[in-house]
Amino acid sequence: MSRTVYVNGAYLPEEEAKVSIFDRGFLMSDAVYEVTSVLGGKLIDFAGHATRLARSLNELDMAAPCSDDALLAIHRELIARNDLDEGMIYLQVTRGNPGDRDFVFPGPEVAPTLVLFTQAKPGLADNPTAKVGIKVISIDDIRWGRRDIKTVQLLYPSMGKMMAKKAGADDAWLVEDGFVTEGTSNNAYIVKDGKIITRNLGTDILHGITRAAVLRFAREAQMEVEERPFTIEEAQAADEAFFTSASAFVMPVVEIDGAAVGAGTPGRVAARLREIYLDESRKAAI
Ligand code: PMP
Numbered sequence: 001m002s003r004t005v006y007v008n009g010a011y012l013p014e015e016e017a018k019v020s021i022f023d024r025g026f027l028m029s030d031a032v033y034e035v036t037s038v039l040g041g042k043l044i045d046f047a048g049h050a051t052r053l054a055r056s057l058n059e060l061d062m063a064a065p066c067s068d069d070a071l072l073a074i075h076r077e078l079i080a081r082n083d084l085d086e087g088m089i090y091l092q093v094t095r096g097n098p099g100d101r102d103f104v105f106p107g108p109e110v111a112p113t114l115v116l117f118t119q120a121k122p123g124l125a126d127n128p129t130a131k132v133g134i135k136v137i138s139i140d141d142i143r144w145g146r147r148d149i150k151t152v153q154l155l156y157p158s159m160g161k162m163m164a165k166k167a168g169a170d171d172a173w174l175v176e177d178g179f180v181t182e183g184t185s186n187n188a189y190i191v192k193d194g195k196i197i198t199r200n201l202g203t204d205i206l207h208g209i210t211r212a213a214v215l216r217f218a219r220e221a222q223m224e225v226e227e228r229p230f231t232i233e234e235a236q237a238a239d240e241a242f243f244t245s246a247s248a249f250v251m252p253v254v255e256i257d258g259a260a261v262g263a264g265t266p267g268r269v270a271a272r273l274r275e276i277y278l279d280e281s282r283k284a285a286i
Contacts, residue, residue: 004081005117006074011081014117023113025094027101031113031152032056033092036075037246038084038118039125039278042285043075044246048209049091056149057093061105065093065114072286078118087121088247092152124247125278133254133266134170138232139163141174141181141204148203157184171243173256176204179229186245187211188253190230190238190261191269197238200227210244210277217276223269232256240267249281250274 002013025031034053037044050068057064065071075089094113098106143156160172161184173188174181180188181199187208189198196218201207218225235241241253241261250273252266261267 003118004078005115006078007115008111008113011077017115019094019113019115020097020099022099022101023094023097024106025092025113025152028095028103029151029153030060030062031092031094032060032062032150033090033152034150035246036089036091037124037249037281038079038087038089039282039285041079041085042282043072043079043089044281044285045209045213046072046075046286048212049246052150052207052209053091053093056151059146059149060095060151062093062095063108063112065112074116078116082118082120084118084120085122086124088119088124089116090119091116121247125249127248130249130251130271130274131266133252135164135168135255136171136173136183136253136257137164137167137169138175138180138257139172141176143174146203147181147205148201148207150206154185160184169255173232173235175232179231180235181205182208183243183245186243186248186251188235189242189244190235191240191242191267192234192238194269195224195226196269196273197226197228197230199229208244208246210246210249213281214244214250214273214277217280218273221272221276236261238262240269242267242270242273244277250277 005014005017007017034049036049092115096110096112098110164172182205236256236259239262243251252270
């Protein structure tokens with residue numbers, strides 16, 4: 001059955017949804033996005049995603065397509081129309097369609113393009129992969145310097161995932177100046193002697209909404225957290241490794257560049273954080 005998607009004010013069957021070939025999202029990757037998880041038909045951390053979207057738009061001098069309340073209403077309408085129980089809602093805002101190709105930003109007469117669609121993922125929370133963990137390889141981080149802005153420039157992350165696949169792994173961690181920045185589509189962590197270590201925020205990583213929640217829950221549970229860069233060698237010698245993202249929640253990493261992390265099985269800290277994150281997020285879902 002076809003999905004109902006949202007494009008610029010209209011709810012349409014996916015086959016009928018259209019965006020112009022002159023849209024700057026298409027021609028210039030001049031667009032930002034958000035992915036919000038849905039569990040039990042409710043949105044996980046909508047406020048966090050709306051706040052980060054506003055920040056991304058602001059950093060790029062891009063107009064907001066509508067209010068946060070209107071965005072929430074669209075998310076809820078899509079959940080209802082698609083009968084979505086578990087999965088994600090993808091949202092993208094572009095600088096719109098100026099009617100031709102031009103590097104110069106259009107003026108305020110050009111409205112932003114707003115697109116949203118659902119992705120049903122039954123079993124998202126009970127993902128069996130979380131019980132076995134995943135394998136990562138390390139690759140050079142050659143992305144642009146404003147990774148704190150959630151743009152749709154996802155070619156290198158896609159290439160990274162393909163490199164991982166080719167190497168028999170599941171994903172890649174990106175390394176810059178000898179230190180791990182983040183995963184291709186997630187934030188990276190290690191655990192050593194009970195301490196959770198993850199890179200500090202800056203322009204070199206995305207400020208993960210799941211990261212913020214998981215670190216808050218960890219501190220509330222009296223776990224020690226240190227925000228600083230770490231190397232691949234340190235990660236390989238750690239007791240545990242894991243990553244976080246809105247759609248994978250907390251995911252154990254059991255192998256890095258062919259070396260087992262800890263016992264080579266998901267660690268206790270990652271498992272506990274996943275449990276707390278899912279419990280608390282479900283309680284706070286709207
Ligand atoms: N870093 C990158 C590069 C990402 O693409 C993502 C997921 N979009 C994340 C981190 C995790 O962010 P979040 O927890 O908000 O999904």
